[in-house]
Amino acid sequence: xxxxxxxxxxxxxxxxxxxxxxxxxxxxxxxxxxxxxxxxxxxxxxxxxxxxxxxxxxxxxxxxxxxxxxxxxxxxxxxxxxxxxxxxxxxxxxxxxxxxxxxxxxxxxxxxxxxxxxxxxxxxxxxxxxxxxxxxxxxxxxxxxxxxxxxxxxxxxxxxxxxxxxxxxxxxxxxxxxxxxxxxxxxxxxxxxxxxxxxxxxxxxxxxxxxxxxxxxxxxxxxxxxxxxxxxxxxxxxxxxxxxxxxxxxxxxxxxxxxxxxxxxxxxxxxxxxxxxxxxxxxxxxxxxxxxxxxxxxxxxxxxxxxxxxxxxxxxxxxxxxxxxxxxxxxxxxxxxxxxxxxxxxxxxxxxxxxxxxxxxxxxxxxxxxxxxxxxxxxxxxxxxxxxxxxxxxxxxxxxxxxxxxxxxxxxxxxxxxxxxxxxxxxxxxxxxxxxxxxxxxxxxxxxxxxxxxxxxxxxxxxxxxxxxxxxxxxxxxxxxxxxxxxxxxxxxxxxxxxxxxxxxxxxxxxxxxxxxxxxxxxxxxxxxxxxxxxxxxxxxxxxxxxxxxxxxxxxxxxxxxxxxxxxxxxxxx
DNA sequence: GCCGTTTTCGGCCCGACTGTTTTCAGTCG
Numbered sequence: 313x314x315x316x317x318x319x320x321x322x323x324x325x326x327x328x329x330x331x332x333x334x335x336x337x338x339x340x341x342x343x344x345x346x347x348x349x350x351x352x353x354x355x356x357x358x359x360x361x362x363x364x365x366x367x368x369x370x371x372x373x374x375x376x377x378x379x380x381x382x383x384x385x386x387x388x389x390x391x392x393x394x395x396x397x398x399x400x401x402x403x404x405x406x407x408x409x410x411x412x413x414x415x416x417x418x419x420x421x422x423x424x425x426x427x428x429x430x431x432x433x434x435x436x437x438x439x440x441x442x443x444x445x446x447x448x449x450x451x452x453x454x455x456x457x458x459x460x461x462x463x464x465x466x467x468x469x470x471x472x473x474x475x476x477x478x479x480x481x482x483x484x485x486x487x488x489x490x491x492x493x494x495x496x497x498x499x500x501x502x503x504x505x506x507x508x509x510x511x512x513x514x515x516x517x518x519x520x521x522x523x524x525x526x527x528x529x530x531x532x533x534x535x536x537x538x539x540x541x542x543x544x545x546x547x548x549x550x551x552x553x554x555x556x557x558x559x560x561x562x563x564x565x566x567x568x569x570x571x572x573x574x575x576x577x578x579x580x581x582x583x584x585x586x587x588x589x590x591x592x593x594x595x596x597x598x599x600x601x602x603x604x605x606x607x608x609x610x611x612x613x614x615x616x617x618x619x620x621x622x623x624x625x626x627x628x629x630x631x632x633x634x635x636x637x638x639x640x641x642x643x644x645x646x647x648x649x650x651x652x653x654x655x656x657x658x659x660x661x662x663x664x665x666x667x668x669x670x671x672x673x674x675x676x677x678x679x680x681x682x683x684x685x686x687x688x689x690x691x692x693x694x695x696x697x698x699x700x701x702x703x704x705x706x707x708x709x710x711x712x713x714x715x716x717x718x719x720x721x722x723x724x725x726x727x728x729x730x731x732x733x734x735x736x737x738x739x740x741x742x743x744x745x746x747x748x749x750x751x752x753x754x755x756x757x758x759x760x761x762x763x764x765x766x767x768x769x770x771x772x773x774x775x776x777x778x779x780x781x782x783x784x785x786x787x788x789x790x791x792x793x794x795x796x797x798x799x800x801x802x803x804x805x806x807x808x809x810x811x812x813x814x815x816x817x818x819x820x821x822x823x824x825x826x827x828x829x830x831x832x833x834x835x836x837x838x839x840x841x842x843x844x845x846x847x848x849x850x851x852x853x854x855x856x857x858x859x860x861x862x863x864x865x866x867x868x869x870x871x872x873x874x875x876x877x878x879x880x881x882x883x884x885x886x
Numbered sequence: 887g888c889c890g891t892t893t894t895c896g897g898c899c900c901g902a903c904t905g906t907t908t909t910c911a912g913t914c915g
Contacts (some may be wrong), residue, residue, distance in 0.1 A: 326887095329887095334887090335887090336898090337887065337888085337897090337898060338887040340887075340888095340898085340899090341888055341898095344888080345887080345888090369888090369889090370887095370888070370889095371888085372887070372888050372889080373887095373888090374888085374889070375888085409913085409914085410904080410905090410912085410913065411913085411915050412914085413912095413913095414911080414912060414913085415912070444906090444911095445905080445906060445907085445910090445911065445912070446905085446906080447905065447907060449904085449906085450904095465913060471901085501891085693915085694900050694915095695899085695900065695901085695915060696915090714910095755915070756902080756915075757902095758915090759903090796905065
């Protein structure tokens, strides 16, 4: 069992116990354990076997026992029992904003509602308003939120989509009849939301294709075959997003890879250009219009070369000017993960992170970075145990001591300071002045109007100590819409005050998105790609932020955390 | 549920907001 699956079980146990009205501290313990497991760098099974699990903070005797059960049988008894007792669809209700365990229970017991569809029906016939504590506004809200949910269920945030795709392609890769399996489509282009999970497999023998499909569709994550034709199958997955598998022979691989990667707008432009240049490009084939011969290619690069183009990386294939740039040889030299020299926004166990400053720094050094900025929360964010000014200065002192011990690595002192509801910052200027890196972010007042929120952020930009605006739109992909903010104006002010905007690399955020990052670049605003990691493992999510930068055509010089330490110091203090 | 060497029991967790209320329960970050 993978760590993610075990963690997922604990999250679900927590939700189910919440529903039963179990005390807060117990359900929190399960959630904490889940979060800890997600953050582990080694397989739980390994730590369990070696007995090291008991040294992990937040995981005690009971949870270890349940992990043991899961490792043996795939499920623990408590989870099984809870699932029997409570319809799983009730958890969907609790995912609605404003509906927690108490209200879900009320709806279930008084109206017999178990699914979103039933809840919507109950709301439409005005039954919800009769329940204690609920009224017409709640009822209207339910109808609206369910409507909104229906629209988005078929798109999966990039992070989850990649995990699902990795699992399926790994599974395929293990089949004897499969030579290799590659993830393509939206995911290969690093689109922030995947409409489908696409996998391309190469069969060892021509006649194996159907057997591969047979073996594929029995994978437990797939629930139903939607359609199927020779060498192709589309199935519904448990995650709500469709999965598509294409099986080809080796000689078709590169054109099939190009074709399945998309986007369809990029392909359309490519087809047109191919036609103009004497080729016919269609499904898995590139045929000379003169000779009628199919081109034989041994890479995607070769296909673009045949068409007289520079190679276009998947991230750029959105019909956003990349084909004319490739034709003129003017594609940008995109920023790459190895260009990143440090992470300027991470949390430690001084606030709501899971690891110590030392652990985060050592991990960063291991990753090849030369610096990191520790940016724990400010006092306003009580739930994250935001640091008081005194505590923060104590942390700075600790970091100075650590810096004397570390060779070839530098820890910036820093803070992620809340932009308060009135636009003030959650630390005094004399405190901020002592930090190397100040990330200013909004964590409250999400529902304020556009003008108010925009002004708050502009006020932060104007503060001389602020270096970076963190997750500028506050969205959580698939969970929370961005707050209403005039991003164009933020970019304008960032340009005027020479401030850096963040690409928050967490796959739950990807904030700013590629569109605004491109606008920022065109306005001369530099970005910092930061993970906002709260544990060691999530420092690895840098690659997601880099993908946003690449989709926005960013080069190394547009990203401040590609700078060598000394240059970055100049930017921060200059 | 987890945690702890001044505790093996009693802490852990906090305030704002919303929509519903006449004083507050539930939700959320």
